[in-house]
Amino acid sequence: MADEHTLPDELRPGEEAGRPDDRIDDERHDEENRLKTSYVRSVVEALDAGDKGRVYDLVEPLHPADVADLFELVDADDRPRLASAITDLLSGEVIAELNDFVRDGMIEALPPETVAGIAEQLETDDAVQLIEDLDAADQAAVLAEMEPADRAAIESALAYPEETAGRLMSRAFVAVPEHMTVGDLIDYLRDTDRGDLPTDFWEVFVVDPAHKPVGTCQLSWILRTPRHIALADVMKRDQTLIPVTADQEEVGNMFQKYALISAAVVDESGRLVGQMTADDVVHIISEEAGEDVLLLSGAGDGDINEPIRDAYTARVRWLVANLATASVASFVISRFESVIAQMVALAVLMPIVAGIGGNAGTQTLAVTVRALATNQLTASNVWRAVRRELSIALLNGATVALVIGLAVGLIFGHPMLGAVIGMAMLTNIVIAGIAGVLVPLTLERLGADPAISSSIFVTMTTDSMGFLVFLGLAVASGLVG
Amino acid sequence: MADEHTLPDELRPGEEAGRPDDRIDDERHDEENRLKTSYVRSVVEALDAGDKGRVYDLVEPLHPADVADLFELVDADDRPRLASAITDLLSGEVIAELNDFVRDGMIEALPPETVAGIAEQLETDDAVQLIEDLDAADQAAVLAEMEPADRAAIESALAYPEETAGRLMSRAFVAVPEHMTVGDLIDYLRDTDRGDLPTDFWEVFVVDPAHKPVGTCQLSWILRTPRHIALADVMKRDQTLIPVTADQEEVGNMFQKYALISAAVVDESGRLVGQMTADDVVHIISEEAGEDVLLLSGAGDGDINEPIRDAYTARVRWLVANLATASVASFVISRFESVIAQMVALAVLMPIVAGIGGNAGTQTLAVTVRALATNQLTASNVWRAVRRELSIALLNGATVALVIGLAVGLIFGHPMLGAVIGMAMLTNIVIAGIAGVLVPLTLERLGADPAISSSIFVTMTTDSMGFLVFLGLAVASGLVG
Known part of the structure; x- marks a missing residue:
């Protein structure tokens, strides 16, 4: 691995001299430094034509990070053909820069000795990334093909849990x-x-x-x-x-x-x-x-290169969990069936109370989750944050209540209905503000990642409470009996 | 400014030698390297007791980044007292590390010559950050107090738009x-x-x-x-x-x-x-x-140090916009009032169809927005991404439809109602998948930031279509007449 080998002679960095600066080249890159569609298409056309020489000429001037991007941009079934056309451009740097899912897909298709050969080119931390997701047998097969020193370095990294400094660090330093x-x-x-x-x-x-x-x-x-x-x-x-x-x-x-x-x-x-x-x-x-x-929306890894099956599994689990919490809200509504039958306008309006409450809760949640993740919100300022969210919720709630209350009062020609939805809206936005800050804080205190499940609890609260308060107030106010 | 001054003599970096390594000190830091509540409390107690010496002794061993954190953790009205107790620890590094809102709050309270003095200690890029948010008159007053060379460097940076390399770069290099x-x-x-x-x-x-x-x-x-x-x-x-x-x-x-x-x-x-x-x-x-x-939830800057008035303005605008789009969904329901009056169970179940559709849309939206932001999704692979989201939506939709269809059929003892909600759920999740990927892509193509307004359009679609498809199918299937 590069980081543990002899320093190449002093001219080494200069070997790359003369390579054109490709990163501001307008033929291949757009203004945001992404590979142009026209360029990607010409590579795919050359692949389809079986013209390996042309593919090589097209890819050769690219920076390794752009070669990695190219692999990600072409379709999965073009990737092996692309790899075979540009074998000697497939440097360790390209492999290291590849998206995890794309890399895993390619690595799993290669024989262990080839993977070992690539891993030997890489720095330990990149080599670890390359093989950490292989299953145990494939990993052992690759390690068996490696030089003892390189193998030892990788094994020592693998001894630390994923996503820790021990796994990620470079072992080469002065x-x-x-x-x-x-x-x-x-x-x-x-x-x-x-x-x-x-x-x-x-x-x-x-x-x-x-x-x-x-x-x-x-x-x-x-x-x-x-x-x-x-x-x-x-x-x-x-x-x-x-x-x-x-x-x-x-x-x-x-x-x-x-x-x-x-x-x-x-x-x-x-x-x-x-x-x-x-x-x-x-x-x-x-x-x-x-x-x-991604976590707040239940989208799992949320990578567009993740296999469809994995994305489906991650997302459907979340949707089914939400189905369960949505049933709680439905149960609340079902307790008011006779009330709704008396005044169907309540069914027309109730999603507004629940929905805007949900929006307000999501706003507070997003702010709280970011503040926790960046260590800006700690036990020292937690009550200030709660008071702050409560103040904002009262202001938001009062404003929204006024707007919706007047609109409903006028459109439905029913001031009492306007008053009821306004009161319900204010109450639900305040509940949303409290839930939006307390749910993630509680989850964090319990040692859970607040981004992962907060939104299910917050939405359940704002939905159920929205329906309960609105329909309950309709009854309590004598609007319906 | 440090980056344009004479190199301090060769011993300069060593001047800091002997300072204890405070960052793994368990007296002041918790296991996640945040300042402990007990430590912050002892500083506030010393401030309340008017014991400036004790405050100084407590703060002196901190790294400048931790001093900045301390300012953010104490209440806003403690900050001037803290600043006056530790004036000579208030280095440029502390000011540079402060949260933007906290820094602006402190800077606005200081006279121009003091601000100029602080700015002179900073590197150009940090000095620019310090004064860029001041209003034009205050900015001019500060610049007038600075050395001509420093002023020229800052003015040249301010000539570039905010958040561009010209504004952010360091002008000191070799x-x-x-x-x-x-x-x-x-x-x-x-x-x-x-x-x-x-x-x-x-x-x-x-x-x-x-x-x-x-x-x-x-x-x-x-x-x-x-x-x-x-x-x-x-x-x-x-x-x-x-x-x-x-x-x-x-x-x-x-x-x-x-x-x-x-x-x-x-x-x-x-x-x-x-x-x-x-x-x-x-x-x-x-x-x-x-x-x-933060943008997807309409939480604006979403910083817990942002003044309440600014947070209120940003968030309430979003809630009122959502009120308008929620009205579209309400309008859809109002077209079905007579249907609901015939079968109130529809009102009980309809929020589930809309809500789970909203969740599915948010998942696709989150994935698409991240992929756009990280340049993983470009014109070259856009149709692959759309097909992928459609496949996932079909799988998710079929699964959720099956679960809710069976549950409703059994619980309500009404197989046709189960079939209707299942079909509606499948349709709405597919619509959600398409909207979740096409809305942000369209906004990006139009030159807008897809994170800013996508979720309003996607939620409006999933809400309205959820109600329309469910209630419409109830009519079309002959469930209600």
Whole structure:
């Protein structure tokens, strides 16, 4: 794996020199830097024509990340043909950038020795991603084909749970003892006989004899400091240490909070075992921040490349659960059948009370879930948040009640009906505000992910209470008997 | 501003040495690295007791990002008292890390010369953030108090629209001509007489005489390469260039796609004008990915620190718009008043058809909006996505129809009613799937943000069609006459 091999000779980064800058090329990319439809179509046409040479020529100038995008954009049955036409462009970088589902689909179709060959090209963290979703037998078969050192690194990563720092971290980093000077460090880095240093790194970790981090030194500080200065005088001692067991969401929050480019990962005894860098963390942050909307809607992974069967299973479970909670609301209505029979206008209007209550609840829920996920809402300010949502709910409720009350009063020519729906609306929006903040807080306190099931409870509350309050008030007010 | 000042002497980073590592301190932080409630409470108690010394001692060991968190966690009326107790801990870093609303609240209360003093401590991009939301007169007053060079940098940033690379980029970077050797570059960086080099940087940009980027060199490559090698042989020529007019979402997508740590920003003529680094981009990515859930629910900025009046305005507008679309659904029901009067069970069951259709539509909507935001869904694969959602909708619809049809048939002892609600459910879930994917795609094609208004149209469709299909089928099937 690249991160554990000898540093390629000093010219290596320059090998890529001369490759055209393809990312602002208007022939292949649109203004948002996506591959153009016309370009994708020409690749597919060349594939259909069996013209592998043309396919290769079309794909060759692409950046590996764009090659990965191309695989995602063509149909699933075009992917093996595309792969066979551009075999030697299928670098580890392409594989690492592929969407998880697309990659898994391709990897499962390949023989173990080919997968092992690809994995050997990758950095440990990318190699782990490549094989972590294979079933146990396929995983063992791939590992058996790998070099012992690479296999050991992957097995050590797989020993940590998914989505933890231990699984995600890079095992290649630079760590040096505290007694060095800047000059010693530069000579150490320059020593081309050293095979264990990575090519790309952003900071040097300074460790004590027990291999515990005592400081960190950005490369720009080293480059700007005279050789005779002691490393201990340049390094920064207060660094963010990521526990190897930290969940990826926590890692993402640390990188954001402390504006990190890279950070040391330490094991339970405080020893330096790896590092995480911002280029990996941007994926995590995007995934974590984006998943709230998918979780709140019950869309599961919500990836357009997820197999239909998996998407169906995830979503239908949610719909059936909602069916159960919707039955609660129906049960509430059924208690008022005779009332509705007397005044069918109530059936016409009741979905408005429930629906707008649902909207108001979803607004509060979205705000609360985001605030919890970003650590902005903690036990210290929880009551302020509840008071705030209550105030907004009262203002919203009063406004909406006024609008709907007047409209119904006028349109139905029935002021009392207007008063009843206005009161019901105000009450339900306040209930929605309270449920929208308390449900996710309670779930979080119970150790559950508030994004996953909050919306079922909130909608059940706003639906049932909407019908109950509206129909109940209709009876209580003497509107119907 | 720090990024344009003389490099502090070489010991500067070491000045912070000796500061305890506070971020894994269990006295002040909980297991998720948030400030503990007990700690926040002790600060507030010291404030209430007027014991400024104790407040200072409590806050002094905190990292600036935690000081910012502390300000956000205490009540708004405690913030000025806290600020006055810890004036000299209120570094630019604290101000830069503060939540926008909290910062604006504090800045508006300060005199222009104080704001100017804080801005001078900050890097240009942070200084811009500090004053960009001030009204024009206050902004001018602050700028008038600043050093001409700093003012010019800020004015040049303010000339670009909000949320573009030109507004967000750092104007401090290292750019050198192509003819240098690695040794020349190191000597250039070491030259302590140079006052225009930043302290923290991650790559060196190589530019031609017209100041256009021709390559880039990571610091780790420089450190690992012998002095006599030409820079042109080490640098990587294909680099990602960010147009100065690029929107922040696009910048975030580029950093993710190409796994960048930093990248050059170029103006219209291709000249290097700034750089963006991953530590700034993580905030952008989190904001952009997290805002979908807020936009889809109509919660506006959805920040728990937003003034109540602004949150009310944003949310009530959405609720009133939903009131209008809910009226469409009510109108549909009103066309069936006589039908409902004949069979009130229809009123009991109709919210289920509309509600589950709404859930299914929201699922498809969430998936589509995320796929559009992450550039996974483009014109090339749009029909595949539509077919996919249709397949999932058919599977979901058939399953839910079967469950609800059997349940209603048995519970109401009325097989025909079961058949009608089953058919209506299947139809509405398919309609929901189509609307959930086509509405956001259409809005995107029209140049609108699909996250902002999709859900209103989708819910209107699933509500109205749910009632129409269910009540219509009840009539058509002869269930009621």
